[in-house]
Amino acid sequence: MANDESWFGKFVNELHEKPWFKCAGAWTLVPIWARLTPVKPLPGGVRPSIQPGDNLQSMMNLIMPLKTENRSPIGRAAAALAIAKNRDQIFAGLDNVGTVHFARFVIVNDNICMFSVYDGDFTNYIRDFIATIGSAFNDVVKLVEGGDAVTPCEENVEAFIQWIHEHDLYQVPDTPTDFLRDQEYLEGDKAVSPVNDDLTLLPRKLVLQLRANKNVSLGSGYRAYPGYSVAQVRKQLQLGW
Amino acid sequence: MFDLADVQGNILRGYTGKPHVRYLILEVADAMAARRWLAASISGRYHGVPQITTGDWGTAKPETCFNIGLTYEGLRALGTPSSSLAMLPNEFIAGMTASAAKLGDVGHSAPEKWPAPFNEPKRIHLIATIYADKVEQLEQIQQRALDRNALTLLGTREGCTFPGEKERDFVHFGYRDNISQPRFEGVPDSQRHPDRQPKAPLGTVLLGHPTNLEGLTWRVPQPAELGHNGTFNAFRVLKQDVAGFEKYLDQAASFLLQHPRVEELLPPGNEEKIGKGLSRCEALREIVAANLCGRWRDGTPLALSAEIPDPKMDLTDFDYVGVGDSRCPHGAHIRRCNPRGGQIVQRIANNSRRLVRRGVPYGPPYDPAKPFERDEPERGLLGNFIGASLGAQFEAMSCDWLNLGLQDPRITGSNDPISGANDPRTSWFDLPLTSGDPIRLHGLPEFVSTRGGAYTFLPSISAIRYLGSLTT
Numbered sequence: 001m002a003n004d005e006s007w008f009g010k011f012v013n014e015l016h017e018k019p020w021f022k023c024a025g026a027w028t029l030v031p032i033w034a035r036l037t038p039v040k041p042l043p044g045g046v047r048p049s050i051q052p053g054d055n056l057q058s059m060m061n062l063i064m065p066l067k068t069e070n071r072s073p074i075g076r077a078a079a080a081l082a083i084a085k086n087r088d089q090i091f092a093g094l095d096n097v098g099t100v101h102f103a104r105f106v107i108v109n110d111n112i113c114m115f116s117v118y119d120g121d122f123t124n125y126i127r128d129f130i131a132t133i134g135s136a137f138n139d140v141v142k143l144v145e146g147g148d149a150v151t152p153c154e155e156n157v158e159a160f161i162q163w164i165h166e167h168d169l170y171q172v173p174d175t176p177t178d179f180l181r182d183q184e185y186l187e188g189d190k191a192v193s194p195v196n197d198d199l200t201l202l203p204r205k206l207v208l209q210l211r212a213n214k215n216v217s218l219g220s221g222y223r224a225y226p227g228y229s230v231a232q233v234r235k236q237l238q239l240g241w
Numbered sequence: 242m243f244d245l246a247d248v249q250g251n252i253l254r255g256y257t258g259k260p261h262v263r264y265l266i267l268e269v270a271d272a273m274a275a276r277r278w279l280a281a282s283i284s285g286r287y288h289g290v291p292q293i294t295t296g297d298w299g300t301a302k303p304e305t306c307f308n309i310g311l312t313y314e315g316l317r318a319l320g321t322p323s324s325s326l327a328m329l330p331n332e333f334i335a336g337m338t339a340s341a342a343k344l345g346d347v348g349h350s351a352p353e354k355w356p357a358p359f360n361e362p363k364r365i366h367l368i369a370t371i372y373a374d375k376v377e378q379l380e381q382i383q384q385r386a387l388d389r390n391a392l393t394l395l396g397t398r399e400g401c402t403f404p405g406e407k408e409r410d411f412v413h414f415g416y417r418d419n420i421s422q423p424r425f426e427g428v429p430d431s432q433r434h435p436d437r438q439p440k441a442p443l444g445t446v447l448l449g450h451p452t453n454l455e456g457l458t459w460r461v462p463q464p465a466e467l468g469h470n471g472t473f474n475a476f477r478v479l480k481q482d483v484a485g486f487e488k489y490l491d492q493a494a495s496f497l498l499q500h501p502r503v504e505e506l507l508p509p510g511n512e513e514k515i516g517k518g519l520s521r522c523e524a525l526r527e528i529v530a531a532n533l534c535g536r537w538r539d540g541t542p543l544a545l546s547a548e549i550p551d552p553k554m555d556l557t558d559f560d561y562v563g564v565g566d567s568r569c570p571h572g573a574h575i576r577r578c579n580p581r582g583g584q585i586v587q588r589i590a591n592n593s594r595r596l597v598r599r600g601v602p603y604g605p606p607y608d609p610a611k612p613f614e615r616d617e618p619e620r621g622l623l624g625n626f627i628g629a630s631l632g633a634q635f636e637a638m639s640c641d642w643l644n645l646g647l648q649d650p651r652i653t654g655s656n657d658p659i660s661g662a663n664d665p666r667t668s669w670f671d672l673p674l675t676s677g678d679p680i681r682l683h684g685l686p687e688f689v690s691t692r693g694g695a696y697t698f699l700p701s702i703s704a705i706r707y708l709g710s711l712t713t
């Protein structure tokens with residue numbers, strides 16, 4: 001970090017704020033950087049925490065691009081109908097799986113998105129859903145790019161869960177060191193590797209990462225109260241669980 | 242139909258008559274030689290490589306038993322085609338250390354703290370297990386198994402059941418273990434303790450058979466002879482802090498002695514019924530121990546007899562509904578691991594996460610006459626948690642049920658009292674009382690810590706033959 005304060009270091013690190021650079025950078029510099037320092041896409045979803053309470057109310061942000069032939073008002077309507085048709089099933093599923101707080105389906109451009117808040121381990125959540133309302137998943141996923149390879153989900157459980165995981169947005173941590181740790185984690189196969197905490201590199205690293213992960217979640221969602229499970233809330237409200 | 246002779250014996254049989262168990266942790270030194278070794282292990286004809294014990298013993302009980310498990314790295318080192326490797330489940334490919342946070346392998350239990358050979362997980366390729374009556378037999382079989390051209394011995398682990406006809410089912414912490422197992426149609430050994438739980442479909446423990454989750458099938462790695470009738474195992478070296486456990490029982494008993502509602506927990510005069518000659522404090526210790534596990538130390542289920550241990554009670558024929566529900570703490574170890582028919586949050590999961598457990602204690606029994614010596618030797622459990630899906634069974638149980646308590650809002654946010662990664666600053670456990678609110682215990686430390694382990698694939702006999710015949 002000897003040249004931290006050097007004019008060149010300062011120049012490079014402030015580049016992303018300059019309007020001329022934004023243009024030149026996007027088309028030329030970033031691809032060159034990316035060639036020189038290849039960055040792998042970071043996996044989506046929350047990382048399991050060692051604090052039991054932190055594994056409640058986790059957010060899933062699925063962005064699923066519709067198949068090319070469905071990228072039209074007709075295709076988007078088909079996606080909307082697939083959800084509407086399965087409405088009752090989805091409610092039944094929420095009831096039986098018991099670990100989902102909220103689930104929303106949203107169409108953004110030609111993507112069908114599912115945003116949900118769930119308790120516990122991600123793979124258990126998806127697996128339990130496959131077991132209860134697999135056919136509803138199938139109806140939606142078969143409209144989506146790459147969906148044919150993993151449906152019917154009941155017969156492709158492992159591949160389906162992996163596919164969903166890959167479509168879940170990377171959650172950019174709130175603290176820079178956690179972000180750098182995520183990057184290091186992906187590089188090495190060790191559970192913990194020494195982290196390069198040189199924060200002056202952060203802007204560059206973030207740009208490259210956002211090139212690899214085009215859509216991301218900023219943070220892991222913010223809550224107005226500590227995490228409680230669905231059943232804890234239902235019990236407290238005397239709704240039965 | 243399914244052929245017992247195609248399945249490795251340790252999956253469906255407990256080998257309860259063989260007290261000595263040794264694990265050989267091995268690395269493939271040469272792929273070709275290792276494949277020859279595998280081929281020999283099912284024919285038993287080449288250089289005396291011990292023969293793999295199958296599930297079909299015919300008329301003669303084998304004198305010793307020998308079984309193997311392969312890690313992902315092991316399958317790769319043997320030259321398994323990449324198309325087959327790609328069909329293995331993610332958690333198996335990534336290996337046990339990658340699931341550390343889910344399994345509670347943090348702090349003292351973190352993989353970085355594991356001693357050799359578990360400090361180099363990628364080098365662990367094959368884990369062979371020898372089961373015998375005598376230690377000398379372990380030696381003999383080990384000699385025969387070690388073909389230096391084929392395999393490098395990275396380390397061993399050895400366990401032994403406690404000596405004595407009565408003691409052999411007991412484990413450190415003083416509980417009777419090896420009682421509950423899933424029962425399978427057509428598998429005689431699994432019927433040892435009939436109960437009222439639904440029989441487990443074979444797919445609970447073998448790939449290629451129907452699972453408990455209706456319509457769901459786990460991916461069977463192809464070719465079929467590789468995956469079919471195989472299964473996965475979580476091998477765990479679990480260190481038990483027996484001195485710490487006993488000390489905690491003291492601490493909890495003194496707390497309870499002062500508690501205004503202690504008489505509900507232990508009506509005066511009941512001490513004798515809990516154990517011969519027990520003082521009030523000693524009886525309370527036993528009550529705490531029983532509640533943490535869900536069974537009295539002699540095995541009596543609390544769901545059947547919450548007040549006193551009763552050897553006349555059935556060991557497994559109980560459920561957590563009605564009186565059984567209120568008698569057994571929601572957070573007790575066996576209830577967390579298997580909620581049976583009791584109410585849980587994940588309604589579809591009551592019977593779908595069951596595991597076949599094969600464990601043996603290691604280290605000398607703890608001597609209460611010499612407690613709290615500085616240099617307690619390491620002791621614990623060499624545990625095998627077997628199921629057709631690591632993700633849907635072992636990991637699901639460890640992560641959501643043991644470590645988070647997600648299945649019941651009354652225990653959510655607390656860890657398993659026996660095997661959980663507890664921190665005394667935050668841990669708690671509720672002792673149920675018939676009159677209403679439970680008594681909450683605090684300050685449980687971590688009694689069990691992980692000292693190694695690996696996810697292995699337990700191949701069928703056909704799979705071993707297939708692997709032995711690979712030529713690449």
Ligand code: HEM
Nearest residue numbers: 416417418419420421479575578579596622638639660689
């Ligand atoms: C050293 C650590 C452990 C000790 C001392 C221990 C002890 C016990 C004991 C005494 C029982 C009752 C005996 C029986 O029902 O057969 C039991 C049952 C059981 N344990 Fe553990 N255990 C340990 C770790 C684990 C772990 C890590 C798991 C799972 C990930 C687990 C899963 C089970 C299951 C599934 C049962 C059977 C419950 C039933 O079907 O009712 N145990 N354990």
